[in-house]
Structures are given as C-alpha cells and as structure tokens.
Amino acid sequence: MIEVGFIGLGNMGQPMVKNLLKAGFKVKVYNRTPNKASEVVEAGAEQVNRPCDTVTPDGIVVTMVSNDQVLEELVYSPDGIGEKLGKDGIHLSMSTVAPDTSRRLAKYHQEKGSFYIASPVFGRPEAAEAQKLWVMSSGNQGAKERVKPIQEAMGQKVFDLGEEPGNANVVKLGGNFMIMAAMEAMAEAFNLAEKNGMDRETVAEVYTSTLFNCTVYNGYGAMIAKKMFEPAGFQLALGLKDCNLVLDEANQTKTPMPLANLVHNRLLASAAKGRGNQDWSALTKLANEEAGME
Amino acid sequence: MIEVGFIGLGNMGQPMVKNLLKAGFKVKVYNRTPNKASEVVEAGAEQVNRPCDTVTPDGIVVTMVSNDQVLEELVYSPDGIGEKLGKDGIHLSMSTVAPDTSRRLAKYHQEKGSFYIASPVFGRPEAAEAQKLWVMSSGNQGAKERVKPIQEAMGQKVFDLGEEPGNANVVKLGGNFMIMAAMEAMAEAFNLAEKNGMDRETVAEVYTSTLFNCTVYNGYGAMIAKKMFEPAGFQLALGLKDCNLVLDEANQTKTPMPLANLVHNRLLASAAKGRGNQDWSALTKLANEEAGME
Numbered sequence: 001m002i003e004v005g006f007i008g009l010g011n012m013g014q015p016m017v018k019n020l021l022k023a024g025f026k027v028k029v030y031n032r033t034p035n036k037a038s039e040v041v042e043a044g045a046e047q048v049n050r051p052c053d054t055v056t057p058d059g060i061v062v063t064m065v066s067n068d069q070v071l072e073e074l075v076y077s078p079d080g081i082g083e084k085l086g087k088d089g090i091h092l093s094m095s096t097v098a099p100d101t102s103r104r105l106a107k108y109h110q111e112k113g114s115f116y117i118a119s120p121v122f123g124r125p126e127a128a129e130a131q132k133l134w135v136m137s138s139g140n141q142g143a144k145e146r147v148k149p150i151q152e153a154m155g156q157k158v159f160d161l162g163e164e165p166g167n168a169n170v171v172k173l174g175g176n177f178m179i180m181a182a183m184e185a186m187a188e189a190f191n192l193a194e195k196n197g198m199d200r201e202t203v204a205e206v207y208t209s210t211l212f213n214c215t216v217y218n219g220y221g222a223m224i225a226k227k228m229f230e231p232a233g234f235q236l237a238l239g240l241k242d243c244n245l246v247l248d249e250a251n252q253t254k255t256p257m258p259l260a261n262l263v264h265n266r267l268l269a270s271a272a273k274g275r276g277n278q279d280w281s282a283l284t285k286l287a288n289e290e291a292g293m294e
Numbered sequence: 295m296i297e298v299g300f301i302g303l304g305n306m307g308q309p310m311v312k313n314l315l316k317a318g319f320k321v322k323v324y325n326r327t328p329n330k331a332s333e334v335v336e337a338g339a340e341q342v343n344r345p346c347d348t349v350t351p352d353g354i355v356v357t358m359v360s361n362d363q364v365l366e367e368l369v370y371s372p373d374g375i376g377e378k379l380g381k382d383g384i385h386l387s388m389s390t391v392a393p394d395t396s397r398r399l400a401k402y403h404q405e406k407g408s409f410y411i412a413s414p415v416f417g418r419p420e421a422a423e424a425q426k427l428w429v430m431s432s433g434n435q436g437a438k439e440r441v442k443p444i445q446e447a448m449g450q451k452v453f454d455l456g457e458e459p460g461n462a463n464v465v466k467l468g469g470n471f472m473i474m475a476a477m478e479a480m481a482e483a484f485n486l487a488e489k490n491g492m493d494r495e496t497v498a499e500v501y502t503s504t505l506f507n508c509t510v511y512n513g514y515g516a517m518i519a520k521k522m523f524e525p526a527g528f529q530l531a532l533g534l535k536d537c538n539l540v541l542d543e544a545n546q547t548k549t550p551m552p553l554a555n556l557v558h559n560r561l562l563a564s565a566a567k568g569r570g571n572q573d574w575s576a577l578t579k580l581a582n583e584e585a586g587m588e
Contacts, residue, residue: 099490122504122505134500157504161496166490167491170486170490171501174486174487174497175500175501177479177482177486178479178483178501178506179505181553182479184552185475185476185479185553188552189468191551192464192468192540195547195549196460196461196543196547197458197461198461203468206428206469207465207472210416210428210451211428211472211473211509211510212508212509212510213509215506215507216505216506246486254489254585254586255482255485255486255585256585257482257581258478258581259556260482262552262553287550287551287552290550292548
C-alpha cells in the first residue's frame with residue numbers, strides 16, 4: 001500500500017484525503033487545528049502531530065493550505081517537511097500560491113535532492129468530493145509522472161503545464177481572476193434585467209443554457225441571480241488573497257490588467273464591509289447596492 | 295405554402311433566409327443593397343424592390359438589420375412595412391436594438407392593429423447557417439405563438455421572455471455585454487501567461503476544457519489566444535453600437551455598470567484606431583499593446 005502524507009484539512013483537503021483513502025492509499029494527515037482531522041481519521045487516515053511526521057522517506061507529501069506563508073513555514077520550520085523529505089521525496093503542492101513561491105520552493109527542494117510539483121486545482125469542495133477536480137501540474141517531468149496516480153485519485157483530469165514550477169500557479173491565478181470577472185459581469189447584466197422588471201433567475205437561465213453553459217456560469221449564475229452568498233464554498237477573503245497574487249504577478253511581469261483592478265476593488269470593498277467569510281460571489285453585492293437594490 | 299417577408303440580408307440574414315426556404319416557407323426578400331440578395335434568390339427567395347413589397351396582408355415580416363435607425367425607417371417610411379402590415383400582421387424584429395425602440399415600435403404596430411415581437415438572437419453567422427441560433431422572444435402571447443415555427447426554422451431553441459416588448463432586447467444586450475467582458479478577461483489572463491513564458495493556446499485549452507467549457511470561451515478563446523481577429527464574424531463597430539445601447543439602458547434605469555464602462559472604453563479606443571471592421575474580439579488588442587506585446 002502506497003503511503004502519502006497530507007497536510008491541510010480545510011474544505012478542500014478533507015474530501016481530497018477521503019478520495020485518496022478510497023483509491024487505496026495509506027494517508028498520514030496533519031492539520032494545525034487538530035480536531036479538523038476527525039472525519040478523515042474515521043475514514044481511515046492516520047493523524048500525526050507534526051508536519052514532518054507525515055513524511056515517508058523518498059515518499060510524497062501533499063500540501064493544501066490557505067496561503068503562501070503557511071506553505072513556506074510547513075517546509076522551512078524545524079518540524080517542517082523540507083529537511084525530512086530526503087532524496088527523491090516529492091512535495092506535491094496543491095494550494096493556490098504565487099508562482100514565485102513555487103519557484104523558490106522548487107529551488108529549495110532541488111538543493112535537498114527532493115522535488116516540488118506545483119499542482120493547484122480548479123473546483124469547489126463539491127467537486128473535490130465527487131473526484132471531479134481539474135488538476136494542473138508543473139515541475140520536474142519524472143516527479144510529475146510519479147505523482148500522477150495521486151492527482152488522478154482526486155481529480156477528473158490532469159494538465160501538464162511544463163517543467164517551469166510556477167506555470168501551474170500562473171494558470172490557476174488567471175483562472176480565478178476569470179471567475180471573478182465572470183461574477184461581476186453576471187451581476188451587472190442581471191441587475192440591468194431586474195431594473196427592467198425581469199426575473200433574475202429566468203435571465204440567468206437564458207445565459208447559462210446558451211452562450212455561457214459552463215461550470216462557472218452555471219454555479220455562480222444561480223447564486224448571483226438568487227443573491228445567496230452563503231454557505232461559502234470559497235471564502236471572499238481567500239479570493240482577495242488570490243486577486244492580490246494576480247496583481248503582484250501582473251506587476252512583476254508588467255502586464256496591465258484593468259479588469260483585474262476592477263474586481264480587486266470589489267473584493268477589497270467587500271472585505272471592508274465585513275464580508276470576508278461569505279462566498280466570494282458576494283463581491284457582486286456591491287453592484288446591487290450601487291444600483292439601489294437589496 | 296406560408297409566405298414570409300424578410301428584410302436585411304447581411305451576414306446573419308442570408309443564412310436565416312436559407313433556413314426558412316429549407317423549412318418550406320415562401321420568402322420575399324428586400325435589402326437596401328440589392329445585389330446582396332443574389333445567393334438567397336438562387337436558393338429560391340423572391341426579391342422585391344421596396345420594404346412594403348415583402349408584406350403579405352395579415353402575414354409576417356422578419357427584419358434583421360444593423361441598427362435602430364434603419365429598423366425604424368423600415369417601419370415608418372412611406373414605402374415601409376408599418377402601414378401595410380395590416381390587422382393581425384406581425385413584425386418579427388430580430389435585430390439587436392434598444393429596448394425602447396422595441397417598446398415604441400410595439401406601440402405603433404398595436405395602434406395599427408398589428409403586432410411587434412422583439413426576437414434578437416445569440417449566435418454568429420456559422421450558428422445561423424447550422425440552424426443553431428438561440429432565439430429570444432417577447433411581446434403579445436398570441437403573436438409569439440404564431441411566429442414560433444419561423445423562429446424554430448432558424449434556431450435551436452426559443453426563449454419566451456414575457457409580454458413586455460423590450461425584455462428580449464434587454465437580455466440580448468446583457469448577453470453581448472457579458473461576451474465583451476469575457477473577451478477582456480481572457481485577454482488579460484492569456485497575457486499574464488504569455489508574459490510568464492507560456493503558450494497562449496495551451497493555457498486557453500486548460501480554461502476552455504474545464505471551468506469555461508462553453509460557446510463564448512471556446513470560440514473567442516481560440517481567436518484571442520491566436521491573436522487572429524479576421525475574418526470578422528461580428529464587426530467591432532456593431533459591438534460598439536451594442537455597448538452604447540447597454541450603457542443607454544444602464545443610464546435610463548440607473549444601473550451602474552463599471553465593467554460595461556471598461557469594455558466600452560476598449561471598443562471606443564479600438565474604433566479610434568481604425569479597427570471597426572475587424573471582429574469585435576479585436577478589442578483585446580489594446581490589452582496586448584498596453585503590455586508591450588505584439
């Protein structure tokens with residue numbers, strides 16, 4: 001039975017671990033807040049007390065945590081995975097982080113003889129549960145091949161984005177930005193319809209059954225039409241973090257992104273209004289409020 | 295054999311007439327520039343010299359023209375269809391025009407005892423050819439039922455948007471705005487990837503085979519990734535006209551639409567640079583140019 005370490009048992013991590021267990025992997029889990037492990041332990045995972053205890057020498061550790069700083073601490077801290085992963089060990093990093101964080105960690109792991117694969121995913125917790133995540137993958141070719149069965153146990157498709165470690169993160173950030181843009185666009189279009197006396201859900205149905213019949217518009221279209229932003233599948237505070245990463249990357253590469261600036265302002269104002277814990281589609285409340293609507 | 299009038303033989307009108315002929319309708323066509331009728335005449339349509347000559351008393355006339363002014367002239371001018379349509383005649387208006395234009399024309403036709411159905415479509419000329427248009431429909435219920443076989447001969451689905459004549463136009467304008475927003479979003483995301491050394495088409499493929507697997511992103515994604523904006527399926531100058539209609543409607547109904555303002559500026563600048571005859575996806579050239587890219 002292949003052993004895998006898994007660090008980070010949030011909304012996404014928990015269903016991902018369950019799918020690894022279902023696929024027959026032996027999984028050692030660690031989470032900063034230990035009581036979040038109860039469900040996966042019940043499902044067969046072994047809980048350990050330190051990040052480094054998830055490591056099997058030469059093995060694979062998956063990380064799925066909330067931001068760059070947490071990820072780097074998990075690698076570099078004295079009880080982190082960095083020193084212990086060892087020659088040929090692989091860090092499969094599935095969090096949404098900056099491309100530069102991946103580049104830095106890839107270099108660090110390389111110096112230790114281990115590998116770093118950037119592997120963020122598209123899909124919300126429901127998709128994770130249903131093993132329907134889309135998994136991106138960039139880094140060393142041989143290491144990518146070794147982690148593929150693990151990625152496939154959690155997702156419906158794996159995209160190979162080359163050997164440059166930051167690539168998968170760039171694509172993930174760009175995708176999250178495109179979701180934010182789609183949410184703002186739907187809000188404005190639905191508001192125009194509502195102001196003309198039409199039913200938002202009927203209008204959403206026209207768009208999402210024709211030109212925009214895809215995951216993002218179907219999922220968020222219904223929420224934005226109904227103005228229902230809870231429960232939070234993906235918290236607005238995390239969306240703001242991702243949007244900041246998009247703008248950082250835009251800044252570094254000198255890529256003006258006026259639409260990213262617009263949605264960044266939406267997220268920032270939403271956070272200022274105390275909506276950080278709501279679903280990120282709540283960024284569309286601002287358009288409603290500006291239009292004098294509930 | 296049911297007779298139908300058809301006015302407006304542009305990129306969209308021609309394939310639409312051909313599908314009416316295929317479905318067994320007898321079609322009388324009129325176009326301002328007469329020589330554009332040659333293909334449909336060859337396919338079996340009868341060409342007439344004045345708009346009013348397309349009218350069969352109590353019958354149905356379809357209009358598919360480039361803007362509000364042309365449409366109103368076709369109705370009100372001495373040789374227009376307005377006076378001649380007669381009691382129970384129906385004007386099936388498929389152009390993309392302002393909701394207020396539809397409301398005004400509906401009122402005019404009602405005074406004459408005839409009917410006006412607003413029925414703009416989603417889909418480019420290829421979709422028109424393949425009888426794959428999505429057809430929206432708003433206006434008098436009985437008249438909507440009478441025109442349905444005609445709409446179905448040209449499209450894959452008809453959406454009933456109620457009796458208020460402007461509704462279908464509001465939904466059409468909102469949809470065109472959402473397309474513009476999607477194009478700008480893709481341009482910015484693809485540029486970020488290109489600036490990071492990635493292949494635009496690979497990245498477009500990731501987005502359009504996952505979260506954004508729908509008509510708009512698949513079609514325009516490929517064009518924006520390749521930076522190929524010709525031939526023009528839908529001219530940028532017409533996109534600018536539609537965006538102006540969106541902002542007019544936003545203004546009238548007091549619906550702030552910052553993203554619509556952003557894409558409006560893109561279209562305006564593109565027109566200023568002489569790109570009015572290119573496909574409207576050429577609005578994305580500005581993002582490329584701002585990023586110092588070809």
